[in-house]
Amino acid sequence: MAQLYFYYSAMNAGKSTSLLQSSYNYNERGMRTLIFTAAIDTRFAKGKVTSRIGLSADALLFSDDMNIRDAILAENNKEPIHCVLIDECQFLTKAHVEQLCEITDSYDIPVLTYGLRTDFRGELFTGSAYLLAWADKLVELKTVCYCGRKANKVLRLAANGKVLSDGAQVEIGGNEKYVSVCRKHYTEATLKGRIEQL
Ligand SMILES: [Zn+2]
Numbered sequence: 001m002a003q004l005y006f007y008y009s010a011m012n013a014g015k016s017t018s019l020l021q022s023s024y025n026y027n028e029r030g031m032r033t034l035i036f037t038a039a040i041d042t043r044f045a046k047g048k049v050t051s052r053i054g055l056s057a058d059a060l061l062f063s064d065d066m067n068i069r070d071a072i073l074a075e076n077n078k079e080p081i082h083c084v085l086i087d088e089c090q091f092l093t094k095a096h097v098e099q100l101c102e103i104t105d106s107y108d109i110p111v112l113t114y115g116l117r118t119d120f121r122g123e124l125f126t127g128s129a130y131l132l133a134w135a136d137k138l139v140e141l142k143t144v145c146y147c148g149r150k151a152n153k154v155l156r157l158a159a160n161g162k163v164l165s166d167g168a169q170v171e172i173g174g175n176e177k178y179v180s181v182c183r184k185h186y187t188e189a190t191l192k193g194r195i196e197q198l
Contacts, residue, residue, distance in 0.1 A: 004137075006128070011143075015141055016051040016052070037061060086114065090115035090126075092119070119169045151182055154179070157195065159177060
């Protein structure tokens with residue numbers, strides 16, 4: 001039976017690299033994959049998943065009002081799909097996650113989703129909340145804080161390096177940057193309004 005996977009992490013843990021590697025492994029065995037990324041993320045190029053180490057692949061875009069099950073089935077009717085891979089899955093809606101469960105259960109197509117667990121305030125993203133609740137397999141991709149401990153929180157920093165503790169959950173492509181840190185250093189930086197070290 002196919003399964004729904006949620007690969008989650010803080011920022012810069014290599015999620016896109018891992019997604020592209022998985023897709024490559026399927027393709028190498030002559031199997032077809034379908035890759036999606038959020039329409040919201042236009043940092044690199046629309047309709048591409050790009051990893052920081054230079055790999056990239058074409059992707060379809062998902063947006064809030066789209067039925068992702070129908071989009072997958074339309075492609076599957078053209079030519080069978082062996083695996084669906086979704087980048088930036090924190091931006092999925094509850095309905096999207098329900099549709100992906102149906103793709104896994106009723107159509108027996110494995111779905112691998114990759115994304116952030118929480119935002120810079122430490123709150124769950126909607127997509128991540130339902131994936132944590134419903135995915136068959138939860139896999140943490142690890143990255144480290146500057147102190148060497150596992151990083152499980154994300155700080156949003158202004159261009160001047162000041163820690164931002166409010167604002168919209170989604171601000172991609174602004175001047176802000178995001179740094180992954182451990183819980184201890186997240187709390188410390190949030191209290192002080194700045195980060196000790198990068
Ligand atoms: Zn730390």
